[in-house]
Ligand SMILES: NC(=O)C1=CN([C@@H]2O[C@H](COP(=O)(O)OP(=O)(O)OC[C@H]3O[C@@H](n4cnc5c(N)ncnc54)[C@H](OP(=O)(O)O)[C@@H]3O)[C@@H](O)[C@H]2O)C=CC1
């Protein structure tokens with residue numbers, strides 16, 4: 516049994532919490548709003564569990580592994596929980612999209628105790644503690660001691676956790692998929708719009724910039740990635756809605772900076788022009804403004 520804390524019991528944090536409780540770990544949940552019961556509907560059934568929820572950092576006790584699973588823009592707020600949760604060997608796993616996991620938590624824990632994770636688990640939260648997991652999914656971590664410890668946590672769950680030598684490339688490949696998702700939010704059309712040639716062209720342009728900047732950052736990315744991304748959206752259920760599109764529809768904050776802004780920012784650093792991402796960001800911000 517490992518002592519675990521999960522900061523941010525949303526779609527991903529709630530799914531992870533349910534599986535870790537189910538497989539016998541001691542889980543503290545760090546939440547903004549209290550709830551007493553966790554209900555996960557997953558591809559093979561359901562998990563129902565009573566939960567220990569902390570709503571204030573001073574209520575927490577140190578654990579072996581902290582998993583931060585907030586949206587990227589809540590990373591600074593998530594850091595506030597760490598004081599009470601860390602002992603001198605605690606590992607901090609960062610479950611979020613984007614390529615800046617370490618930057619968001621820099622200075623809060625020694626770099627060798629951070630475990631950035633690329634998560635591919637489609638999940639939605641319907642209410643506090645009420646989560647639907649669509650597919651068992653995968654968690655990819657770096658091949659080091661911290662990544663190894665987090666991978667072992669999932670041994671008895673249906674979620675496939677693995678470690679890879681080159682997490683940078685995995686993160687940029689996921690970013691390629693995510694940066695193209697902005698087309699759905701701007702057009703207001705779900706995945707099936709990728710069958711339309713102009714939408715597919717826009718996705719390819721965004722992704723091509725991601726490939727150039729990612730390579731400058733050291734990622735190993737294939738030339739076929741823009742086409743692969745379009746294929747991915749074409750193969751998805753045509754009515755499926757990616758998370759930035761869902762956040763836009765719901766009027767929630769969006770991970771625009773982590774999914775597209777980062778391409779523009781790092782592009783500038785390397786002298787690479789990123790007009791498609793710049794334009795897409797401006798259009799989505801304009802569409803979201805009241
Ligand atoms: N959902 C998915 O299918 C996938 C998501 N991801 C990535 O995983 C990350 C998490 O996404 P997701 O689970 O969907 O997001 P959600 O919005 O569903 O969950 C985020 C959770 O963090 C909580 N939170 C925010 N700030 C704090 C804080 N200071 N203290 C405690 N809790 C806090 C929110 O609380 P509150 O209830 O108050 O809002 C919410 O419960 C994102 O980076 C996303 O891009 C990656 C792959 C798939």
Ligand SMILES: CC(C)(CO)C(=O)C(=O)O
Pocket residue numbers: 692693696756757758759
């Ligand atoms: C569905 C997927 C994988 C790509 O758009 C995603 O990560 C998201 O919805 O944010």
